[in-house]
Amino acid sequence: MWHSLTWEATSVCRSVRRCVTARGPERYTTVQSLKTAGAALVAWALAGWWWDAPMALLAPWTALFLVQSTVYRSLLSALQQFVVVVAGTLLAAGGGVLLQNTMAAMAVVLPLTVLLGNYTRFGSQGLYAPTAALFVLVYESYAGFDILHRLLETLLGATIGVCVNALVLPPVHTDRVRRLRSQLPRDCATLLHEVADGIEGVYDDGRVRGWYDRALRLTDAVAELRDARRWSDESFRFNPGHKLRRTVVLPPSADWDLTWDRITEHIRATIRTLNDATTLPDCVPGTLSPLLRSAGDVLDPGSADDRDRALNEMTAAHRRLTAVLADGRYETTPALGALALDTQRLLDDLTTFADAQDVQDVPQPRRQAS
Template sequence: MQWWSRLRWEAAAIRRSALRAVRGPGSERNTLVQSLKAAAAAVLAWAVTGWWWGAPMALMAPWAAVALVQSTVYRSLVSAVQQVAVIGFGAVLAAGAAAATGNTTVAMALVLPVTVLLGNWTRFGTQGLYAPTTALFVLAYGSTSFADVAHRLLETLIGALIGIGVNALVLPPVHLKDVRAHLDRLPRETAELLRAMASGMEHGYERADAERWYDRARSLHATIAALHEARGWTRESYRFNPGRRLRRRGPALPPSERDSAWERATHHLMSLTRLLADAAGGSPSLRPPHSDALEPLGEVLRRAAEVCVPEPVPVTVPAPGPGGTGTQERRADALPDAWGAHGRLKALVTSEDPETATSLGGVVAETQQLLYALEPGGTPS
């Protein structure tokens, strides 16, 4: 019965994957919805051109429709223009070469280098591939007359209109959840890193600890890059999207004012952890700070972790009661304590020898810039 247990395990894994696709993060759910919409658009395009109209090459319509259910309505429109242009060019060029040479093989030898070169032109993106494939269809099927070429273009245009229509009118994609997810992730993971660093200061850290902190800071920098990309997708998904005004439920898109502050905070965290790593180990390039500096440094980092809370998000529903401001109040209380500990840390610089003061001064500078970036309003560095 081992095979039966294995089969049940595989079935359960498939079921979990399907549930994650339906109930999971926005990107997975959007992929599922867009895939189903593309399939529906292709079936509809075939029904119109192949079943109802009886077009001679009805394949062109679903072929175009399935490719034009893009991740945003704007991208569908741009891709449609590109696709119709390259398909028209490939069809006309193939028909002209066939008429001039009277030989399919010779016509292919003349047309394909040009259309493949066009297909690799970055201006047309992924739609460039349709130039050589359309030329192959035209030459292979011998549909090189003016009427045949006109049919190809009309079938493509019908499929493009159906693909755009389905994408714009059936659950038009609006990418908001990825931005919110990254903005929630940044303060949470930054606070976790700061608490880990503060804990490491209690009994003295080692170089391996600082290297791990540096790797975690670099992952935060990758999250910043993903946040910028997500905002770009969101702005694009709003363009020419008739469904934008229909999606008023829940939080609106968080403002972008704090993005640059989080980017600066992440940059200073990377610099701080790199400096701590260089000032530790068997042969450090910097003299490590004395143990009496680790206590106020740990306090700065611990209080800075309390400052890292998600930004309040504008909502379209009534605001929460008085209890909803508790997190912001704790943040306001933590800031003065963080600056107080930073003042004690800064005062130690003048009492150190020049070598130790060099490394400690770097730590003081980076933590000061970090606290400024974490303040509400994100004072520029």
């Protein structure tokens, strides 16, 4: 039996070590879980073992919930929780002293603390207002000494939780931004190449609708990128990690997000026009196909020369497309004008993208921590 327990413990330790050394969500979850447990253990060691406080449970109980996903969120949650705990504790103590009856005090205090806890500025921490009141009323701890200890131990647990999260591998959320940054160009290039290959073949309404659905998902990915950007920016607020590490890994520039907001919108608009078009001149598919293929080539990973060549080919293809508008042999339709305008906008933003990529291709030293 002892051998079996030893084997199980060794297996668990190996799994934890793999999660900690790996990158990705597993590592983040494992590290934050261990930090949470460690914060509670430190809080108990100080309040229960060293200080021998009469209400030592409150310190580790508070620390458990303040190792949050970002340092900023830990600080904000600590402030919110301490305010609602103070309010709930004082309301309960006042109600208990005045009414001298636990049930009557609950009937008066709990509605007030629940309403206070639902105030939006307290967020998820508002729940602790009625919880703190319940602890006071159930145990009838109305004395000033008891109230002081409750507040001191709550403050101790909050301080430990925030410090552990800020000083022990403080969380920084840049991986999702970087993943979306590399995924968006690939997905856009794949779709543009597929549309370029498909429009010269047999026209199929179902296939065009499928392209349009994928273009909509690209715009959804940009919205996800904006959300990831906000999460990344928050993780850097009040985060001392840049002073505790030798180098700083900064998230990609937010200007990149704006460019991709426009690029994906132009791709969606182009495919929507193809989907809505009833008639197009016969020469348009043969002109539009190399234009979209070159647009996809700009987004494919490659050298600056490859991107410049693809941009030149796209520019030449766009001139041929606009020439159709001025050619009296072809009927000018709203769909043709919309295609010319959408692809011109796409060309302009791909030029911006290519210029930004050329700058990034120049090796840059990593910033040293101050």
